Amino acid sequence: MRRPQHAVLLALVGLGLTLAPGLGAAPGGKRSARRDRVITSCPRFHQARVGNEGLRFELENNCGFPVACTLTWAVYCRGPAESPGERSSQMDLAIGASDSAFASGSACGPDGWDIDGIRWTCQKRSADVAGGHPEL
Secondary structure (H helix, E strand, C coil), rough: CCHHHHHHHHHHHHHHHHHCCCHHHHHHHHCCCCCCEECCCEEEEEEEEEECCCCEEEEECCCCCCCCEEEEEEEECCCCCCCCCCEEEEEECCCCCEEEEHHHHHHHHHHHHEEEEEEEEEECCCCCHHCCCCCC
């Protein structure tokens, strides 16, 4: 009486093998677009207060390849002045290079400011951008 159980098991394994190749593909048998990986291990981020004026953010590329980074933050005024809101800076960094951005609270006037939501992401730059000469 084990034969029917054995046949059912083989049928399930065969069905699983038939469906498995399609699990990684997008609907319609087309593959999804490749997403660039976010790099967090080799770029270094530093921030420092610059008097009462704001914050300076610095990204340094310690990777063995060029990277493209995006840095975002938001400035909020403590007083009645309208808050500037979210800001961002794009940085293309060669190997060993660094760049900085300044988050200013000057638009807030004398009542003070807060800078919050500081985020950065870096990805490996594509070969055409890394060489400094995009293909035409």
